[in-house]
Amino acid sequence: MKRLKIAATALAIGAVVAPAQAEDIKIGVISILEGAFASLGQDGIRGAELAVKEAGGVVDGQSIDVITMSSDASPDSAVNAARKLIEQDNVDILVGPLSGSEGIALRDLSKSYPDITFINGSSAAQDTTLRDSSENFFRFGGDGAQWMVGVGQYAYEEMGYKSVAVVAEDYSFPYTQVLGFMSEYCSAGGRVPEKFWTPIGNKDYSSVVYSIPDDVDAIFVALGGADAVNFLTQYDQAGGDKPIIGGSITIDSSILESKGPFKNLLIGAPAGTPTVSDYEGDEWIAFTALYNEAYPDGFSAPSIFAHHYYMGAKAAMLALDEVDGSLDDGQQAFRAALTDLEFVTPTGGTMRLDENRNGIIDNFVTEVYEREDGSLGTRVVKVVRDVNQVLGQDPEIFLASGPVSRDNPSCP
């Protein structure tokens, strides 16, 4: 009986292993599929799968297997997911992760797996590629600072804000966002007299609300999801009336669709983002149609996560095609192809990498407006093409200003 069981088990294992032939190319995708980010992380997976589907799921006769794995936004969960994909599933290429600190952890991990190529999903911490970068880690997208390009200047020149207070969460991604905003805003002549760093998931912002100086012209809010709703509600309840400037994840559909009188504060608020769901560029409309056709139960338009995972996976498919699906030489040819790759992105620009293997991107300045039925939407007021990671500055000067932190940059 026992032997029978063993035999059955062996058969079962064999059945699972057999279909994956040695010739297939395996792509592992890491995204957040649990907790509060689950629905957004799922959209990231859709983006990656869409790129593979678009190529027919085959490169030069070899089929592409996509294996997904969940992390939970913490760096060690991303590392565990990557290890599992590499060591148990024998993937050749990894696409992911979703969130900032996870990206830095995988960048570090990639150094211990020189035979695997890592392609970033949507994580956007600056130091993932800027400092201590890794030969086999690529990011076909921008970082949080690139995502704010255009906003600082717009706020100073078009909106006429001479000084701005900052309210942001206390971790690497908002630091990077604040840098992106301030480096433009301060050199245009604006001042940031006060910055408030709050813990992620903070519920009660009232003490921050009452500490905001009376003499600032606007507030730059780099909070995500529930945190932004809480802050804005409490600011409104306390009678606050300063205009808002939003970060890339502050002004999203969850805020625009939530109810409450605080919404009046948002009308006219500018924000920076690489993804605008109702952008009217031809490439974006085509991309949205492709997405809607493949995922009728997905969102009404691809999210920032689907957009970025799509670009990462698309880069992998294009480079694989260029090397005829060969990953023999320790993936050297594949990586060279990735490095020299140029392709048209869904936002209409040309994606290519800088010497740190970080994307040169298109960025948008958007503005919140009130539709006729009273609901809020965003519209594009400015498109900035070819934004690089040093924000158009001299790389040496940019690097010399040091890593972002609570106190860097500063212009009180």
Added chain:
Amino acid sequence: MRLFLIVTLNGLTLAALYFLAASGFSLIFGLMRTVNMAHGALLLLGGYVGYDVVELTGSWMLGIACGGLAAALAGAAVQAGILGWMQGDELRQTLASIAISIVLADLMLWYWGGITYQVSLPDILSGGQKLPLLGVGYANIRLALMAFAVVVGVMLWFLIQRTRFGAVIRAGVDDQDMLRALGFPIGRIFIAVFALGSALAGMAGVIAASALSISPGTDLQFLLSSLVVVIVGGMGSIGGAALGALLVGLAEQYGLAYAPTYGVVFTFGIMVLILAVRPQGLMGRSEQ
């Protein structure tokens, strides 16, 4: 000075919310020695149900009542269906309640999704009140929250100190075996107290969703704050829950205003200090 007074007021309102959440937790522990790790999930469930009811009927009070009721039913089901089997085996109960909280959290994520909910307030509570002396606006809902916590606190005190049901609970805290020997249906009393504690959590959930907001993760946040509050105040004592909530709420707000980066440290600093000096909590009785 103005900032200090406002921050103090903020601390008091936050303390009121923490008290509402922690009093049920403390009540359940006091009688049954059950550390109910699903308390936060019940709070979040109450908040979601309250939101749906307010959206459907437009009545905020009805929303609070239904949120409390939904949590009470869920709590009674948990005690009757799962935790009741392992009465007396606290470690197993705690582990089982962690499992329940994870299952509930995922079910709620499935049904309500990952977005943030905020209960819309009745006209009388939305907007703010110009405070005398300070000359700044202060949200009505926060003032109402404090009043609500005081009312709930007094009602709880009355229930426990002045009614027959309260006398049974107090007797149960002191000597369960004797209560059982005297012929009281201890199983049903446990279910009733569990339902009462859960109802308090559910109402706190709706109020949290009105004054602040709720989303996945709120459950763990309030579970953690409830744990800290009862550790500081003393397990099983309503007065202790009030005192603990006051300390934690004020510490959190002073921290956020004057030392934003280290705000959390104050809260846990207080907890460490209490555990070192008076491990049973400020108002707790030490175990024999």
